[in-house]
Amino acid sequence: MILLDDFMVRAALAGLGVALAAAPLGCFVVWRRMAYFGDATAHAAILGVALALAFSTSIFIGALAVSLAMAMTVSGLSGRGFAMDTLLGVLAHSALAFGLVAVSFLSGVRIDLMAYLFGDILAVSAGDLAVIWGGAVLVLGLLAWRWQALLTATLNPDLAYAGGINPRREQLVLTLALALVVAVAIKVVGVLLIAAMLIVPAAAARPLSATPERMAAFAMLIGAIAALGGLGASFRLDTPTGPTIVCLAALVFAVTSIGGSLASRRSGRAAR
Amino acid sequence: MRLIETRNLNLRLGGNLVLEGVNLSIERGEIVTIVGPNGSGKSSLLRAIVGALAPTSGSIIRAPGLRIGYVPQKLHIDPTLPLTVTRFLGLPRRHPAKDLRAALEQAGLPDLRDHQMADLSGGQFQRVLLARALMEKPDLLILDEATQGLDQPGSAAFYRRIEEVRQSLDCAVLMVSHELHVVMSASDRVICLNGHICCEGRPEIVAQAEEYRAIFGTGTQGALALYRHEHNHDHDHDHSADCNHEHPHEAAE
Numbered sequence: 001m002i003l004l005d006d007f008m009v010r011a012a013l014a015g016l017g018v019a020l021a022a023a024p025l026g027c028f029v030v031w032r033r034m035a036y037f038g039d040a041t042a043h044a045a046i047l048g049v050a051l052a053l054a055f056s057t058s059i060f061i062g063a064l065a066v067s068l069a070m071a072m073t074v075s076g077l078s079g080r081g082f083a084m085d086t087l088l089g090v091l092a093h094s095a096l097a098f099g100l101v102a103v104s105f106l107s108g109v110r111i112d113l114m115a116y117l118f119g120d121i122l123a124v125s126a127g128d129l130a131v132i133w134g135g136a137v138l139v140l141g142l143l144a145w146r147w148q149a150l151l152t153a154t155l156n157p158d159l160a161y162a163g164g165i166n167p168r169r170e171q172l173v174l175t176l177a178l179a180l181v182v183a184v185a186i187k188v189v190g191v192l193l194i195a196a197m198l199i200v201p202a203a204a205a206r207p208l209s210a211t212p213e214r215m216a217a218f219a220m221l222i223g224a225i226a227a228l229g230g231l232g233a234s235f236r237l238d239t240p241t242g243p244t245i246v247c248l249a250a251l252v253f254a255v256t257s258i259g260g261s262l263a264s265r266r267s268g269r270a271a272r
Numbered sequence: 273m274r275l276i277e278t279r280n281l282n283l284r285l286g287g288n289l290v291l292e293g294v295n296l297s298i299e300r301g302e303i304v305t306i307v308g309p310n311g312s313g314k315s316s317l318l319r320a321i322v323g324a325l326a327p328t329s330g331s332i333i334r335a336p337g338l339r340i341g342y343v344p345q346k347l348h349i350d351p352t353l354p355l356t357v358t359r360f361l362g363l364p365r366r367h368p369a370k371d372l373r374a375a376l377e378q379a380g381l382p383d384l385r386d387h388q389m390a391d392l393s394g395g396q397f398q399r400v401l402l403a404r405a406l407m408e409k410p411d412l413l414i415l416d417e418a419t420q421g422l423d424q425p426g427s428a429a430f431y432r433r434i435e436e437v438r439q440s441l442d443c444a445v446l447m448v449s450h451e452l453h454v455v456m457s458a459s460d461r462v463i464c465l466n467g468h469i470c471c472e473g474r475p476e477i478v479a480q481a482e483e484y485r486a487i488f489g490t491g492t493q494g495a496l497a498l499y500r501h502e503h504n505h506d507h508d509h510d511h512s513a514d515c516n517h518e519h520p521h522e523a524a525e
Contacts, residue, residue, distance in 0.1 A: 031353045152364040155349065161324040162342030162405075162414070163364035209354045210388065 014124040014132050018188045019223030021136035024216040026198035031154050036088035042182045042194035043092050044070035046099030049116050064183035071175040119190035119242035135184035139177045146173050189242035196246040204253035207260025222252050273300040275412050281330035290316045292468045303445040305455045308465035314448040318416050341410030343401045343418045355389045361404050379403040394421045415447035431458045
């Protein structure tokens with residue numbers, strides 16, 4: 001465990017854990033058009049942080065509980081005919097605002113708000129690492145176990161019902177996984193950029209992929225590259241680590257999107 | 273053998289009573305078609321039978337271990353979801369590669385294995401949807417206006433395929449269709465639905481029923497005229513269906 005004494009090694013492992021868990025989950029977020037859903041869940045976590053500090057419990061538990069509550073609320077409201085786009089926008093931003101206000105009430109506790117908004121990957125402890133990898137393995141296990149059912153329910157709920165799958169149960173699996181990823185990712189990228197770790201690698205993987213499995217695999221690869229490359233770049237350029245990781249993922253997205261549209265234009269011309 | 277039965281099924285959607293007191297049962301091996309005007313609850317009935325809509329009251333009794341193959345009216349695939357034809361056939365359960373090849377062979381689409389679902393034509397898409405529903409060797413095949421958007425030869429070929437499937441799998445087929453002339457020749461039993469079951473029975477009997485005429489006589493005169501025409505030329509019709517069947521195959525090759 002001497003290896004884990006190095007803060008850079010711990011940071012790299014933490015980034016890797018979050019990236020690997022967030023990428024396949026992010027694919028579902030993209031396929032199901034739940035981007036704002038991810039935002040709302042992640043932003044609610046700051047309220048969880050404030051509550052955890054107020055009651056002196058673990059940040060992870062506080063964030064997990066509030067994220068889960070938010071995710072369940074949103075999941076319950078969806079499909080009931082609300083204007084989801086607006087509702088999610090309201091929930092996402094008001095959750096953040098309430099969280100920030102709640103944190104300001106915590107007099108006496110001096111907390112570094114920036115660390116929770118943008119992450120503090122260089123301060124990851126061995127204990128944090130255990131939580132992050134525990135959560136990541138749980139999320140990946142959950143997704144692998146329910147993969148076929150999740151995919152069918154994502155494609156079309158009626159097809160799922162006909163195949164003996166309950167799409168609502170699968171939605172619950174995703175909701176749970178999302179809350180877990182949010183809770184473990186706070187330390188790494190912070191609440192403001194968690195949704196980016198979900199969506200950007202998945203979106204970057206889309207032009208490279210012919211099947212859902214390949215998209216998930218490419219998203220994991222891109223997420224991992226962004227996490228490790230971002231960490232290295234931030235060390236060298238002395239930039240905040242979480243945002244640097246997201247920047248790198250966004251650059252990969254730009255490259256694959258442009259490459260993808262060029263390739264499809266070329267194949268379109270070839271077909272003609 | 274009774275595959276599925278609804279008992280006094282009531283279904284309320286958004287405050288409207290969509291289905292009222294529906295009693296129907298499907299036996300193994302029969303082809304049952306539901307006809308009825310727009311908004312008569314045809315699709316809702318199918319979705320209730322599939323399990324996607326819970327009855328407000330009454331019950332749906334499925335034979336134990338019943339396997340349902342469902343072909344929806346339309347299927348939107350989000351452009352962010354990459355899906356090859358082969359991968360689509362493996363949902364909700366994966367199948368050995370040789371089964372997938374055989375299924376595409378039977379559907380007349382052997383060359384489309386690695387095509388994206390989004391790139392298929394309407395007719396190809398419909399055939400893949402059917403092939404997927406058949407992967408599980410269903411006891412009950414449910415089709416919701418499966419030939420929508422197909423031209424006449426295409427839909428004639430599609431119904432021929434349904435007939436073949438019924439023979440080879442010995443499954444029941446429950447479908448909704450607007451193409452009354454095809455329905456009348458291809459079904460063992462017709463159920464005329466308008467919120468409740470107006471009348472049901474063998475096609476030629478339903479066609480004579482007052483309730484049926486009340487709906488299709490005023491609602492869709494064209495369809496009734498078409499049906500009468502077909503009815504008068506029953507032999508011609510079978511013949512022309514044969515001829516029609518060949519065209520799409522030639523076109524596909």
